[in-house]
Amino acid sequence: MSPTASGAVGAVKRRPLVTIALFLVAVLTTSLIVEVRLHSAPSVQGQPALSTEQLSTLSIAASCAPEGPCYGLDGTGNLGPITGGQLQITTNLAQVLGGLAQGPSLTFNQLSCPRRNDCVAATNLGLVRDNEGALTSFTPWWLLEGGIDLLSCTTSSLCVGASLDRGATDATMVRSTDGGTTWLQVPLPGGVVLADLWCGDTGWCLALGARGGRAVALVSTDAGAAWSTRSAAGLDPSALPQSLACATSTYCVATGSGAPRSSSNGGSAWKTVEGPLGDLGAVTCTVDLSCVLLEATSKPSATVSTTANLGASWTTRALAGAIGASAQPASSQPASISCTVASRCVATTASGAFGFTAPRAER
Numbered sequence: 001m002s003p004t005a006s007g008a009v010g011a012v013k014r015r016p017l018v019t020i021a022l023f024l025v026a027v028l029t030t031s032l033i034v035e036v037r038l039h040s041a042p043s044v045q046g047q048p049a050l051s052t053e054q055l056s057t058l059s060i061a062a063s064c065a066p067e068g069p070c071y072g073l074d075g076t077g078n079l080g081p082i083t084g085g086q087l088q089i090t091t092n093l094a095q096v097l098g099g100l101a102q103g104p105s106l107t108f109n110q111l112s113c114p115r116r117n118d119c120v121a122a123t124n125l126g127l128v129r130d131n132e133g134a135l136t137s138f139t140p141w142w143l144l145e146g147g148i149d150l151l152s153c154t155t156s157s158l159c160v161g162a163s164l165d166r167g168a169t170d171a172t173m174v175r176s177t178d179g180g181t182t183w184l185q186v187p188l189p190g191g192v193v194l195a196d197l198w199c200g201d202t203g204w205c206l207a208l209g210a211r212g213g214r215a216v217a218l219v220s221t222d223a224g225a226a227w228s229t230r231s232a233a234g235l236d237p238s239a240l241p242q243s244l245a246c247a248t249s250t251y252c253v254a255t256g257s258g259a260p261r262s263s264s265n266g267g268s269a270w271k272t273v274e275g276p277l278g279d280l281g282a283v284t285c286t287v288d289l290s291c292v293l294l295e296a297t298s299k300p301s302a303t304v305s306t307t308a309n310l311g312a313s314w315t316t317r318a319l320a321g322a323i324g325a326s327a328q329p330a331s332s333q334p335a336s337i338s339c340t341v342a343s344r345c346v347a348t349t350a351s352g353a354f355g356f357t358a359p360r361a362e363r
Helices: 022-027 093-100 322-327
Strands: 018-020 052-057 059-064 070-074 079-082 105-117 118-123 126-130 140-143 150-153 160-162 175-176 184-186 192-199 205-211 214-220 228-231 243-246 251-253 261-263 283-287 291-296 305-306 316-319 336-339 344-349 352-355
Touching: 018 184, 052 059, 059 105, 059 160, 059 243, 059 344, 070 105, 079 105, 093 118, 093 126, 118 150, 126 160, 160 192, 175 316, 192 214, 205 243, 251 283, 251 291, 251 344, 291 336
Parallel strands: 059 336, 243 283
Antiparallel strands: 052 352, 059 070, 070 079, 105 118, 118 126, 126 140, 150 160, 160 175, 175 184, 192 205, 205 214, 214 228, 243 251, 251 261, 283 291, 291 305, 305 316, 336 344, 344 352
């Protein structure tokens, strides 16, 4: 996820999580997110656990604008800013997209918000975006058979989206540079299956995938217009990371399948991250070059680790409460995380969505 739109979650990041029948969404117009203060959890490194606020088990995607706020998208299509621990619903994407569906159910995949009041949602019917700057009116951007699974928007004009492997031999990628007025399919090397995608506001993009039984990194230096392929040494092509974020065009962190790994040369070589606990989770990086890593495994408590010096050191804290203790993402539902520059974060896991303030890391 881009540091200018940390996430997705990125984030949302991410994969198809909730499928709904379109005829049910018309009555879903009230906020479903409530704030619950959770109890304590074990300490890490002698530090008390971070408190968390449970948001909703129905929140499937979240994305924070760099200067805030954070936005949420739930399984019924309700979208809006998260304030005071609640989702302030401004629109329902399912109602907007309902007229486009000719039989199939609607699936929400990912959310990306590059700035305040500017969010893009990826669905199995294509991409939708606010076109009035107030999160009140959405129009379909582009329809792609099979939908968009990966999404990275770095400005109000530039977005890059891609589809995951659906049994095809080649990944599909699309790109817009005019706010969605036009979309162009981007040519990729043949035989590539993608796992995740990240773009920064400098025009440098990185995608991880597999080709011919080998892990590969796809790199773009022109905001996704053209891509070159290089080896991704240190990654397992059969268990590729499902969450990727970069602090610079050289330092990146990937997680979501096995131990978290980092690269200091733009994705060509990867090594195990020293310090953070756990094996599964999600990562995001912000414009101040900080990265936040959520680890949610079978350990007594989920943990959050932060670095502000490109991985030279990490600060790790446990997450308090029931969410922290059971935040194991299912194999088909990786966690996602997105943070503001002020370190206010929203995370989504198989156990639900929760908010917290990430610990400050040493620089």
